[in-house]
Amino acid sequence: MFDVHEMEVNFGPQHPSTHGVLRVLLKIDGERIIEAKPVIGYLHRGTEKLFEHMAYPQCIPHTDRMDYVASATNNLGFVEAVEKLMGITKMIPRRAQLMRVILSELQRISSHLLWLATHAIDIGAMTPFFYTFREREQILDLFEAYCGARLTLNCMRIGGMPDDMPAGWLDDIAAFTGKFDEALDEYESLLTNNRIWKRRTVGIGVLSPEEAIEWGITGPPLRGSGVNWDLRRAQPYECYPELQFEVPVGKNGDTYDRYLVRMEEMRQSRSIIDQCIPLVKATPAGDIKAKISRVIRPPEGEVYHSIESPKGELGYYIISDGKTQNAYRCHVRPPSFVNLQALPAMAKGHLISDLVALIGTIDIVLGEVDR
Amino acid sequence: MSETTPPPAKPATPAAAAPPARSVTDIKRDPLVVVAVSRDWDAVTDAKEFAGEITLTVQREKIAEVSRTFKSEGFNYLVDLCGVDYSKLPGHTAPRFGVSYMLYSFRKNQRVRLRVFTDENTAVPSVTSVWKTANWHERETFDMLGIQFDGHPNLERILMWEGFNGHPLRKDFPIRGIDTGARIYPEVFPPGGGPKPGSTGKDAKDVNIFKGEWKSYGTWPIAEIAGQRAAAKTQQPPAPDLAAVVADTAKPTAEAPWHNPELALTQRMEMAKQGSLKDKLFAAMAQTDCTACGWDCEGYAEAIAKGETKDLTLCVPGEQETESMLNQLMAGKT
Numbered sequence: 001m002f003d004v005h006e007m008e009v010n011f012g013p014q015h016p017s018t019h020g021v022l023r024v025l026l027k028i029d030g031e032r033i034i035e036a037k038p039v040i041g042y043l044h045r046g047t048e049k050l051f052e053h054m055a056y057p058q059c060i061p062h063t064d065r066m067d068y069v070a071s072a073t074n075n076l077g078f079v080e081a082v083e084k085l086m087g088i089t090k091m092i093p094r095r096a097q098l099m100r101v102i103l104s105e106l107q108r109i110s111s112h113l114l115w116l117a118t119h120a121i122d123i124g125a126m127t128p129f130f131y132t133f134r135e136r137e138q139i140l141d142l143f144e145a146y147c148g149a150r151l152t153l154n155c156m157r158i159g160g161m162p163d164d165m166p167a168g169w170l171d172d173i174a175a176f177t178g179k180f181d182e183a184l185d186e187y188e189s190l191l192t193n194n195r196i197w198k199r200r201t202v203g204i205g206v207l208s209p210e211e212a213i214e215w216g217i218t219g220p221p222l223r224g225s226g227v228n229w230d231l232r233r234a235q236p237y238e239c240y241p242e243l244q245f246e247v248p249v250g251k252n253g254d255t256y257d258r259y260l261v262r263m264e265e266m267r268q269s270r271s272i273i274d275q276c277i278p279l280v281k282a283t284p285a286g287d288i289k290a291k292i293s294r295v296i297r298p299p300e301g302e303v304y305h306s307i308e309s310p311k312g313e314l315g316y317y318i319i320s321d322g323k324t325q326n327a328y329r330c331h332v333r334p335p336s337f338v339n340l341q342a343l344p345a346m347a348k349g350h351l352i353s354d355l356v357a358l359i360g361t362i363d364i365v366l367g368e369v370d371r
Numbered sequence: 372m373s374e375t376t377p378p379p380a381k382p383a384t385p386a387a388a389a390p391p392a393r394s395v396t397d398i399k400r401d402p403l404v405v406v407a408v409s410r411d412w413d414a415v416t417d418a419k420e421f422a423g424e425i426t427l428t429v430q431r432e433k434i435a436e437v438s439r440t441f442k443s444e445g446f447n448y449l450v451d452l453c454g455v456d457y458s459k460l461p462g463h464t465a466p467r468f469g470v471s472y473m474l475y476s477f478r479k480n481q482r483v484r485l486r487v488f489t490d491e492n493t494a495v496p497s498v499t500s501v502w503k504t505a506n507w508h509e510r511e512t513f514d515m516l517g518i519q520f521d522g523h524p525n526l527e528r529i530l531m532w533e534g535f536n537g538h539p540l541r542k543d544f545p546i547r548g549i550d551t552g553a554r555i556y557p558e559v560f561p562p563g564g565g566p567k568p569g570s571t572g573k574d575a576k577d578v579n580i581f582k583g584e585w586k587s588y589g590t591w592p593i594a595e596i597a598g599q600r601a602a603a604k605t606q607q608p609p610a611p612d613l614a615a616v617v618a619d620t621a622k623p624t625a626e627a628p629w630h631n632p633e634l635a636l637t638q639r640m641e642m643a644k645q646g647s648l649k650d651k652l653f654a655a656m657a658q659t660d661c662t663a664c665g666w667d668c669e670g671y672a673e674a675i676a677k678g679e680t681k682d683l684t685l686c687v688p689g690e691q692e693t694e695s696m697l698n699q700l701m702a703g704k705t
Contacts, residue, residue: 216504
C-alpha cells in the first residue's frame with residue numbers, strides 16, 4: 001500500500017494551527033504532502049435540526065454560533081432569508097438597513113483582523129497578533145455598546161433591529177474608523193514587503209479561477225484568484241447599491257494575493273462605514289422595525305438567500321409549510337465548509353508547514369464547517 | 372435618542388402582492404432557463420416560482436445530464452446541494468426525499484434551483500463528475516438524510532462518525548438524539564446500546580463501556596446506575612414542540628375572540644371593551660401562550676386580576692406595548 005518513504009500522520013484535531021478541531025489525515029513523503037484528507041464533524045451540533053424545532057426568531061441566537069467570529073453577518077443572512085420568504089424585504093426601514101450594513105462591515109473588519117492575527121502567528125510572525133487585537137478589541141467594545149455582547153451578538157431581528165443606537169455610538173465608530181487606516185498601514189509595514197512573509201506565501205496554494213469556481217469557492221479566496229465577484233455588488237442587498245466601494249481582486253491566486261485582497265477589503269469596509277454614518281444620522285430616530293405581525297408565520301414556499309460574509313457566500317435555504325411558526329427545513333450553505341473542500345487540491349506537493357499557511361489562508365471557522 | 376413608541380402595528384399580510392402565478396410551461400419558457408430546458412424538454416417534469424426563484428423538478432435518472440446541460444449553458448457554479456425529508460409535509464405525495472441543487476451563472480448573474488425526488492432505496496445519480504464541489508455536499512446529504520448517490524467516488528459519512536446508527540435530519544430521528552454506543556463495538560454492545568436486559572452488571576460485556584476499561588474501574592454498581600438511567604429516561608417526557616403547541620392553543624374562542632396572536636393590540640382591546648377587567652388584561656397579552664410568564668395568557672391575566680401577582684412586566688413577546696397597557700388598566704382600577 002505504502003511506498004517505504006511514505007507515512008501517514010494526523011494533523012490535528014488538537015493542533016493550534018488548525019483553528020479549532022480540524023483533523024487532516026496526511027500521507028507524506030518526508031516533509032512533502034502526497035495526499036491530505038480533511039476529517040470534519042468534531043463540532044457538529046445539529047444546528048439545522050434545531051432550526052426545525054424552534055420558531056424563526058428563536059433561531060437567530062443559534063446562527064451566532066456557526067461562524068462565531070462573524071455573528072453579525074450570520075444574523076443578517078438568516079433574517080434576510082426569512083424576510084424574503086415573507087415578502088417584506090422592501091419594508092425594512094432605512095435606518096435599520098444602514099445599521100445592519102454598519103454592523104456587518106464592522107464584523108467583516110473584526111473577522112479579517114482575527115484571520116490576520118492567527119494566519120501570521122501560524123506562519124511565525126508573532127507581532128501582528130498584538131497589533132490587530134488592539135483594533136479588534138475596539139470593535140468588540142462597539143458591539144458591546146450596541147447589544148451588550150461581544151462575540152455572539154444576536155443583533156438583528158426579522159423586520160428590523162432590536163434597539164436603536166446608543167447615544168454617541170456613531171461618534172465612537174467615526175473615531176475608530178478615523179484611525180483605522182493608519183493601523184492597517186502599520187500591519188502592512190510588518191508583512192507586505194517582509195521577505196520571510198513573502199517566501200512563505202507567494203506561490204503557495206495556487207488556485208486558478210476556473211478551478212476555484214469548480215470547487216465552489218467564494219469570498220476572498222475566489223477574488224484572490226482573479227474573479228471579480230462579490231455578492232454585495234453582484235446581487236446587492238440592504239443599502240449596498242448606493243454605497244461606493246471597490247472589489248479588490250488578486251492576480252496569481254496564491255496565499256499572498258489572498259492576503260492582499262483581505263487587507264484591501266478592510267480598507268473598503270472602513271470606507272463603507274464612513275459613508276453610512278452621515279446617512280444614518282439623516283434618518284429619524286427610532287424607526288428601526290418594520291410594521292409586521294408579531295408572530296412570524298411565512299407563507300408556504302422555499303427561498304434561498306445568500307449574503308457576502310467575511311468568509312464567502314453564506315446562504316440560507318428555508319422551506320416553510322405555511323402553517324407553523326418554524327421552518328420545515330433550514331439548510332445553511334456555509335462558506336468555510338465549501339472552501340475547505342479545496343484544501344487537498346491546494347496542499348498537494350507542498351510542505352507540511354505550508355499546510356498551516358493554507359489552512360490560515362482559507363480562513364475556516366470550524367463552528368461553521370460542522371454547524 | 373429616546374425610544375419612541377411606534378403606533379400600534381397593523382398586521383401586514385405576509386404574502387407579497389404576487390403577480391398571477393405562471394404555468395409550468397411558461398416557467399420552463401423563461402428566458403433564463405429555456406435554452407437549457409429545451410435540450411431535453413421532458414426531463415423537467417414540474418416548475419415552480421416563488422419569491423422570484425425558479426425551481427425545476429427534474430426526472431431523477433436524468434439529473435446528471437440536465438446538470439451538465441445547465442453547466443454548459445453558463446450555470447457553472449454549484450452553490451449548494453442539500454436534501455429535504457418531505458415525509459411530514461402536509462399534502463406531499465411525491466417520494467419521501469428531495470435533493471435541491473442551487474445553481475448560479477456568473478454570466479447571467481442569476482440563480483436557478485433544480486430538484487429531484489427519491490426514496491430511501493433509490494439512488495440519485497451523482498453530479499460530482501459535473502462539479503467537483505458536489506463531493507462534500509453529497510456526502511453531507513447522505514450522512515444527514517441517508518440519500519444514496521450513484522457514481523459518487525467516496526460516499527461516506529462526513530459530519531457524523533463512521534458507524535453512527537441513523538440519519539439525524541430525517542424527520543423521524545428524535546431531536547433528543549439516540550443512544551449511540553451500539554454500532555461502534557457490535558461485539559460488545561447489543562444493537563440499540565445500553566445494558567442488556569437482565570444483566571447483573573458483573574460482566575463487562577453487559578454494559579455500555581469499553582471492554583478494556585473495565586478492570587481499572589473495579590466494581591462499579593453498574594446495574595444500579597443503569598437502572599437509574601432507565602428510570603430517568605422513562606420519567607422525562609419528550610420536549611414539547613413549542614411552535615406546534617402555540618399553533619394548537621392560541622386560537623380565538625367565542626368567549627375570547629381576541630385570543631389571536633396576529634391581531635394588533637388596539638383591535639384586541641376593542642374586542643374586550645365590554646368585558647371584565649380580567650378580559651381586558653387577557654386581551655392586552657401577546658396571545659402567543661408562550662408561558663414565559665409562568666401561565667398561559669389567560670392565566671396571567673387572571674393572576675393579575677386576582678392580585679396573585681403584582682408584576683406587570685412578565686409578558687415577553689408583548690414587549691413594551693403590553694406592559695404599558697397593563698399599567699394603564701391597573702391604574703384605572705385603583
